[in-house]
Amino acid sequence: MNNRMRLEFPALSQNESFARITVAAFVAQLDPTMDEINEIKTAVSEAVTNAIIHGYENDPEGIITIEAAIEDRSVEIVIRDRGVGIENIEEARQPLFTTKPELERSGMGFTIMENFVDELEIVSKPNEGTTVRLKKRLEKSKALRN
Helix, strand or coil: CEEEEEEEEECCCCHHHHHHHHHHHHHHHHCCCHHHHHHHHHHHHHHHHHHHHHHCCCCCCCEEEEEEEEECCEEEEEEEECCCCCCCHHHHCCCCCCCCCCCCCCCCCHHHHHHHCCEEEEEEECCCEEEEEEEEECCCCHHHHC
């Protein structure tokens, strides 16, 4: 099965849950386990929150784009912003690094994303934006295995 979707929305914090639930609904056609769906939702949530807070610095004029594609039992999700970008990706991947130390947050969530997906790719250029590519292979659900 091959399928794809594309979603664009303003960089508003209330749209983070919309993005997470929409991607989860799209992935549901693969009959994922609850753990798999929660891992995908968490990874998407972290990436979208980064775009809102760090990429667009809470500017609601910014647009976030999510593209998701299903091929066989894998899903690839691409979250893109055209915000301020990341100067040093390796530094940003450190568990406690943040561009907003004044906020009570613990890092940019790349470590969390990495733990929940099979592949994580971050491409960013200062003043051009950031693209986060997440890829996860889903195991057959228990219902399909029996």
